[in-house]
Amino acid sequence: MKNKVLQENQNISSSIEVLTKLKVLLGVKSSKQLAHIFELKPNTISSWKKRNTLCYAKIIDVCKQHQIDLNELFYSNYPNKAIEKYYINVPIIYIDDYLEYYLSIKTKQQKLKQIYLPKSSNFDIIIQLYTLVKEKEQPQLIYAFCKKIDHSLLVEQEKYVFFVQNKGFQYFKLIEISKDKSKFKVRKDEQECIEVLAQDVIEIFKWKDSLLC
Numbered sequence: 730m731k732n733k734v735l736q737e738n739q740n741i742s743s744s745i746e747v748l749t750k751l752k753v754l755l756g757v758k759s760s761k762q763l764a765h766i767f768e769l770k771p772n773t774i775s776s777w778k779k780r781n782t783l784c785y786a787k788i789i790d791v792c793k794q795h796q797i798d799l800n801e802l803f804y805s806n807y808p809n810k811a812i813e814k815y816y817i818n819v820p821i822i823y824i825d826d827y828l829e830y831y832l833s834i835k836t837k838q839q840k841l842k843q844i845y846l847p848k849s850s851n852f853d854i855i856i857q858l859y860t861l862v863k864e865k866e867q868p869q870l871i872y873a874f875c876k877k878i879d880h881s882l883l884v885e886q887e888k889y890v891f892f893v894q895n896k897g898f899q900y901f902k903l904i905e906i907s908k909d910k911s912k913f914k915v916r917k918d919e920q921e922c923i924e925v926l927a928q929d930v931i932e933i934f935k936w937k938d939s940l941l942c
Contacts, residue, residue: 871939
């Protein structure tokens with residue numbers, strides 16, 4: 730029986746998934762804040778992500794201090810009743826998963842990666858994408874916290890993430906909806922307005938918040 734449980738829990742999370750879980754469980758929003766808790770330089774966290782590696786001794790110490798279940802942290806499918814009482818599973822879509830996500834919509838067999846978040850969260854999906862961040866000259870990789878909505882709920886001058894045919898997830902500010910609702914005039918970052926055809930928009934997500942990766 731013990732071996733069976735171990736086999737079922739062999740789906741080990743990547744370093745990015747582990748660090749993202751830690752941010753949520755520790756209540757921090759950036760890698761810089763996470764590095765401060767670990768008493769490390771911020772670029773050390775970036776290095777862990779790039780190399781898909783971790784300093785397990787450091788993580789174990791922090792988890793011990795904050796009473797974080799290591800099994801829950803490292804195994805993506807580990808059942809933890811205590812966490813399930815206060816947290817919910819929220820799907821997370823990484824850039825590398827865009828094509829798989831698109832294909833899963835077509836086949837109606839979505840198997841998204843999940844992450845635990847507090848039940849009080851006002852979003853139902855996390856999408857990794859590049860966008861311009863304030864005071865930055867180049868687009869940054871972020872996690873966008875969103876809530877999936879229907880086309881009919883779109884409101885002008887609000888922020889959204891559109892899943893666009895052949896273009897993946899795109900962050901836009903919705904400027905104007907055409908009278909026949911066939912076109913959307915949108916602005917991406919600080920660029921000029923462009924038009925997006927409603928027929929090319931597969932899904933729409935209301936932008937709630939974001940977090941630097």
